[in-house]
Amino acid sequence: MAGSLVVRKLAFWAFVAFLVAYVGILSMAMFVFQFGLGELPCPLCILQRMGMMLASLGALYVVVRALRGELLLRELATGLGLAILGAIVGAAISIRQILLHILPGDPGYGEAVLGLHLYTWALITFAVVIVFAGVVAVFAQDVLPVAPATPWLRTLAWVVVWAFVATIAINLVVVFAEEGFNWVLPDDPSRYLLFG
Numbered sequence: 001m002a003g004s005l006v007v008r009k010l011a012f013w014a015f016v017a018f019l020v021a022y023v024g025i026l027s028m029a030m031f032v033f034q035f036g037l038g039e040l041p042c043p044l045c046i047l048q049r050m051g052m053m054l055a056s057l058g059a060l061y062v063v064v065r066a067l068r069g070e071l072l073l074r075e076l077a078t079g080l081g082l083a084i085l086g087a088i089v090g091a092a093i094s095i096r097q098i099l100l101h102i103l104p105g106d107p108g109y110g111e112a113v114l115g116l117h118l119y120t121w122a123l124i125t126f127a128v129v130i131v132f133a134g135v136v137a138v139f140a141q142d143v144l145p146v147a148p149a150t151p152w153l154r155t156l157a158w159v160v161v162w163a164f165v166a167t168i169a170i171n172l173v174v175v176f177a178e179e180g181f182n183w184v185l186p187d188d189p190s191r192y193l194l195f196g
Contacts, residue, residue: 004142011136012066012145015079016157018059018132019164022052025125026167029118030174033111040192042109043185044097046175048122051090053168055129058083060164066147067157076140080133087129094123 026049033039041049062079065071097119101109109117116124136143148154177192179185 005146007143008146009148011143012063012147012157014132014136015059015062015066015145016160018083018129019056019063019160021125022056022059023160023163023167026052026171030171033118034174037111039111040178042097042187044093044100045109045119046178046185047093048090048097048119049171051086051093051126052122053086053171055083055086055090055126056164058086058133060161062145063147063157063161066145067154067161069147071145071147073140073144076144077137080137080140083129083133087126087133091123091126091130094119094126098123 029041029045029049034041058079058081060079061082062071062076065075065079097109101107101117109119111117147157
């Protein structure tokens with residue numbers, strides 16, 4: 001039973017790491033590429049961010065339910081389902097953008113990171129989420145996440161939860177600033193439409 005409890009606690013921290021990873025990815029896309037390098041996200045980029053947020057809502061649901069001591073197998077299934085659906089939506093959008101730039105000589109959209117564009121990296125993260133959720137689903141009964149009892153570890157997990165919520169809020173504000181009161185973003189945005 002002790003080994004099982006250790007695995008279940010590790011599973012909890014795996015979901016927290018899931019959130020931390022997407023907070024880092026979304027923050028880097030926004031603060032480094034968008035604000036730092038001045039690369040405004042295209043509509044497909046924004047949709048991929050939304051796919052990441054939707055996939056992360058599954059992990060958020062699991063972490064919050066575990067912290068409240070209410071996580072049951074069916075809630076784990078709900079969280080995994082949200083993660084898989086978000087990842088599938090995001091992967092489809094990433095594939096669409098990859099296919100737009102697949103011809104030889106096409107420079108792609110935005111700067112490449114380690115030889116791959118952000119939309120290609122997004123597809124890789126969505127594939128990782130699908131594999132992660134699938135593996136957890138296969139072993140769900142054995143890895144049902146358990147939150148730590150130690151107060152500072154619980155506080156750390158809540159900080160990650162609120163960092164994710166703040167990341168979503170900041171992204172909403174940034175997208176509104178980029179789109180303004182228009183229904184559609186331009187394919188190749190060059191300025192924040194709210195301010196001009």
